[in-house]
Amino acid sequence: MFEQFSSGYYLGRLYVEPYDGDVPAIHRTDHTHVNERLYADEELVRLDVPLVMKLDHGHFPVVGDEGVPSGTLALPREFAGMDLPDDRDVLLAKPERATELLRYAGYDFDDSAVA
Template sequence: MFEQFSSGYYLGRLYVEPYDGDVPAIQREDHTHVNERLYAEEELVRLDIPLVMKLDQEHFPVVGNENIPSGTLALPEDFAGSDLPDDKSVLLAKPDRATELLRYAGYDLDNGAALA
């Protein structure tokens, strides 16, 4: 699903579509697989912590959701652009970058919950 891109990111292609959820999400099994395959070897193995993806110029945390089809990134309707649904290149932050971005966004990574 994702391959090496740069020192801070992996690159992948996902079908991106709007949905009626509150936070960006991918299929729960895809979320677990990405965590285990890409993050476990770098010791970021907690599966309850969101992934951090970048689409266009915006970073956002992504959770797992069993109602999302595999290979799909679902964006809340108010977050999604008018050009969706579409097949798009998506960046996935590597563990160090993801940790930095999640902490900046207010996540308490020791407890797996948002601070705010």
């Protein structure tokens, strides 16, 4: 789903669509798989921590949701542009960058879970 892109990001292609949820989401199994596969050597591997994705010019936390189809990034309608649904390139922040961005956004990490 995602491959190396830069020192701070992985690159993937997802179907992006608007939905009625409050926060951006991908299917819960995809969320777990990305956490386990890409963050396995890092200390960020906590399934309750949102992933951080970048689409166009904005970063946002992404949670797992059973109601979102696999391979899909569902954006709340207020985030979604008029050009959706569409198949899009999506950046996924690597663990160090994701941790930094989540901290900037006020996410409260348990000190024992993140280095």
